[in-house]
Amino acid sequence: NAGVTQTPKFQVLKTGQSMTLQCAQDMNHNSMYWYRQDPGMGLRLIYYSASEGTTDKGEVPNGYNVSRLNKREFSLRLESAAPSQTSVYFCASTAGETGELFFGEGSRLTVL
Amino acid sequence: EDQVTQSPEALRLQEGESSSLNCSYTVSGLRGLFWYRQDPGKGPEFLFTLYSAGEEKEKERLKATLTKKESFLHITAPKPEDSATYLCAGQRGSARQLTFGSGTQLTVLP
Numbered sequence: 001n002a003g004v005t006q007t008p009k010f011q012v013l014k015t016g017q018s019m020t021l022q023c024a025q026d027m028n029h030n031s032m033y034w035y036r037q038d039p040g041m042g043l044r045l046i047y048y049s050a051s052e053g054t055t056d057k058g059e060v061p062n063g064y065n066v067s068r069l070n071k072r073e074f075s076l077r078l079e080s081a082a083p084s085q086t087s088v089y090f091c092a093s094t095a096g097e098t099g100e101l102f103f104g105e106g107s108r109l110t111v112l
Numbered sequence: 113e114d115q116v117t118q119s120p121e122a123l124r125l126q127e128g129e130s131s132s133l134n135c136s137y138t139v140s141g142l143r144g145l146f147w148y149r150q151d152p153g154k155g156p157e158f159l160f161t162l163y164s165a166g167e168e169k170e171k172e173r174l175k176a177t178l179t180k181k182e183s184f185l186h187i188t189a190p191k192p193e194d195s196a197t198y199l200c201a202g203q204r205g206s207a208r209q210l211t212f213g214s215g216t217q218l219t220v221l222p
Contacts (some may be wrong), residue, residue, distance in 0.1 A: 004155075031121045031208070042116065042212030043156070043199070050208060058209055090155050093186045099203040103155030 002026055004104035007089050012110045013081045021076040021107050023091030031094045032056075033101065034066060036087040043090065047089035049074055050097075081111045114139045116202050118213035125220050133185040133198055133216045142204030145183045147176050148199040151213070156199055185215055190220045 005027045013019055025032065035043040045058030049068040063085060064086045065077045074093075078085060088108050092101040115138045125131055137145065144163055148156035160169040162178035169176045173194060175186045185198055197217045201210040 011222075040214055042214045043201075043210075045209045047138060048209060051183070055139070092155075097208050098161075099144050099160050099201060101156070102158070103209070105155050 004091055004093055004102050004109050006089075006104035008107060010106065010108050013078075015082060017081050018077070018079050019081065020078075021089055021091075022073070023075065023087065023104060025093040025102070026072065027090075027093060027095075027102065028071070029093035029095050029102070030071070031096065032068065033092040033094075034064075034074070034076045035065075035090045035092065036060065037090060038087050046076065046089075053063075062086075078109075081085050081109075083111045086111045087110065088093045114204055114211040116200060116211050116213040118198075118200055118216050120216060121214070122217045123219070125187075125218070127191055127220055127222050128189050130186070130188045130190070132187070133218070135185070135213055136181060137182040137183065137200075137211075138204045139202035139204050139211060142221060143203045143205045143207075145178055146201045146203065146210065147183070147185055148201065149180075150199055159198075169177045181184035187218070190218075192220045192222050194218065195220045 007022045034046040047066040049055045052071045089098040091104045117136045119134045131145040147159040150156040160176040165180045197215040199215045
């Protein structure tokens with residue numbers, strides 16, 4: 001049982017390049033989330049999807065777009081990467097509205 | 113604006129030396145207070161949910177408690193394998209998302 005799977009695990013980009021982070025869960029969860037984690041700061045919500053076909057902005061959505069491709073998959077896209085987007089990105093899922101989240105292992109992104 | 117503050121930022125304990133981690137919160141209409149454990153290079157792992165003041169939850173050497181302003185994670189007779197960063201998060205009544213604290217990095221020395 002894989003849980004929440006994120007790809008890639010590591011990525012280095014140059015300023016202005018674009019990329020997509022992929023996330024898939026196999027727990028039949030309705031809700032999925034993208035967070036970023038920076039040193040000295042708590043996890044901050046970028047976007048979330050309460051159910052297939054819906055997405056909503058979180059605390060720090062600027063510079064990102066998301067797609068809820070189906071119930072299993074939720075992708076995060078950086079259209080024009082900036083150094084300020086250097087971070088560790090976590091995807092998470094849960095069955096409903098509970099805060100008992102299941103997290104992936106993270107995607108470490110560096111923007112030069 | 114919701115706020116969650118954890119202290120201390122880092123804590124070093126000898127094996128067997130009990131202590132507590134603090135989580136102060138200002139979350140409108142608190143729906144739930146959550147504790148997570150995060151190992152280096154890994155995603156957070158859920159530990160506990162607390163819903164109302166006075167509630168306590170236990171798991172092995174960990175016990176979480178909740179008041180109207182704070183939550184504590186008590187660690188009794190810790191072992192080196194308890195070394196990790198512990199995160200707390202609050203969820204307001206009307207929202208789906210969590211507000212996370214920045215964590216306490218716990219190191220337990222053998």
